[in-house]
Amino acid sequence: MTGGLLDREVEFVAALRQAGLAVSSAETVDATRAVLAVDLLDRESVRAAFAAALCKRPAHRRSFDALFDLYFPARIGDGAPAEGDLAPELDENGDPAQVDPRLLRELLQQALLDGDPETIARLARQAVAMLGRADSQPGRQSWFTYRVLRQLNPDTLIAALLAAMLGEDERGGFAEKIARQTISERIRQFEQAVEAEVRRRLAEDRGVDQIAKNVVKPLAEQVDFLRASRDDLAELRRQVYPLARRLATRLTARKKVDQQGRLDFRRTVRASLATGGVPLVTHHKPKKPHKPELVVLCDVSGSVSSFAHFTLMLVSALREQFSKVRAFAFIDTCDEVTRYFTPGLDLGSAMARVVREADLVWFDGHSDYGHSFEVLVERWPDAITPKTSLLVLGDGRNNYRATGSAALKELAARARHTYWLNPEPRHQWGSGDSATAMYADLVDEMVECRNAEQLTAFVQKLLPV
């Protein structure tokens, strides 16, 4: 491999690591071999080769693509004009003259109607070249996505596009719905292309490393809405994930050791061969490993939002390890949120969807533990069985409402274990509107859990090896 390419690859891998992708040295070597095996002039092949060796989680793919575009840009400057490009007119200084955005808009409308991805990408490139530049400081230029999108404003094209796609008589129904979906998909394509092009231009002006640090920002922003800096999150994730895995293996391992099941005829006979066909030692089938069934019920109201973040992260980590985890969230009523935590999904967007889509508010959006317990008992009577461990996560601050102790008692009686993790310092329990004292009596144990360390301690105590 030529020195230049190798150096570039090493820088690229370093940037990936900084963006949170765990890339091992062996994988870097694989990537090098992979890239050498494909045609280096075919950029998409190079991208696919790197992706196959380096990017092994779908959630990382966006960061990967953004960084790849930065480190292996498709072109330099304006690039060679392709056929069909608008030639920007130059003014007397040799700079591109201000282009009439209307012309671009017309072209964009046609491209969106045809839906050819390459035309859309090419238009995005031109639009950035013509509209995206602004002088930020004397002698220095900068590139802005919003300048392009504001001037072209693709969303305002929707009406015209709909009219072009549909006849007048088809408005308002099924056909329009489908057409809308198609159009907004293509507009999103265009916007992403504009963003990528702006990043590339910026990187050219300011140096790749500078921009690479900011590329991962969108991911962080999504996560941010509940709190915690990106570093906090990364740290928390590093701690919580192995914990969830340990929890998973312990729950299965423990049962295997201490109980023997039915006679394993095959193994007994096989072992008897050693003793001339006389079965001196019997072998038993291991008891079917107890399927850990876990139901997590967590308070996601405003007062515990930072804690909710942490618990939802735990739920998501557990969900990646066990199949039988059901998660319920509540504010003043309760809804099942398991479906939002499909493994491999970006955690930030999962949380955003929980808050947006799940049915958590019934009355006024202040915590109501009592009503939430009742709803859980009523609507999901099959969720808690004698095999289930129930984990309640919340501060027990009930705004002086009915505690619903009967419902919690019923849940606790039905479940195999009930634990309560409380994010408040122990000395505040029971003060003010906290119904903690009452709840603590009903569950097996209530523990203080304010950070990952306390959670580790809890998991270890809960599951002695």
Added chain:
Amino acid sequence: MPDPATPIAPLPTSPVSTVQPQFASVADVRERLGTAGYLADDAIATTVFLADRLGKPLLIEGPAGVGKTELSKAVASCTGAEMIRLQCYEGLDEARALYEWNYKKQLLRIQAARADDAWEATHDDIFSEEFLLARPLLSAIRRDGATVLLVDEVDKADVEVEGLLLEVLSDFQVTIPELGTIVAARRPFVVLTSNASRELSEALKRRCLYLHLDYPTAEREKAIVLSRVPEVPEKLAEQVVRTVRALRAMELKKAPSIAETIDWATTLLALGLDTLDEAAAAATLGVVLKHVSDQVRAVNELKLS
């Protein structure tokens, strides 16, 4: 039992299994997969090419029904390889995945032994090839011809199975205590598929090339429909694909797979419909959506009622 006087023979240096690439270039992959009825895009073709060229296992992850298993079948059929499939499930163990001694036959052999047979001979005899039952992993490694080993739905198997796979996939060898180490004469083309119902271990992922298969782009899906159901008019194919994409964008229990898109096109064709309007969609929604709640949702959101 070996005679204590004989020195223990040194372990033979294990021969390294050879990689014999099947494909000449990325374009070659795409073309040959095409002849096998699989339309590959750039990423798929490149990754398959690399897995073949570097001799590394290929881990394909993605939602159900995007053609993960289909891809490995296509690779097998276009390279003329035999496909060996290991379907993973909870409780899959070594004896089912790797090898097992045929103890019934061993028992018979012992009972049939004449009294004057030396025990040593019997012992050596019952732990020989004849009494070995090769399971998929071992069979794939022992084959001389071109082989595609498909380890399907790895995420369904227990975590322990991943450990078992690690040895086989990194060195392409299997150690049987009584027989020694068996090294693959020729590396099989290994495909692992996962629906991502749980995260696989980093160690396993590190050893594989990774391909995330998602639902295809509108253009590619249309091409797939047209290649599988050539009789369908292009306009109808386009409508079906767009509608399916709208369905996938909804929050459904089970999003329609590619196979279901094809089924839908076939169904409409069989009913003699040449356009997908409200009535046709409402009547045939059952072909793509298999949950009542999903159907209700789609009817509401697409205004089919």
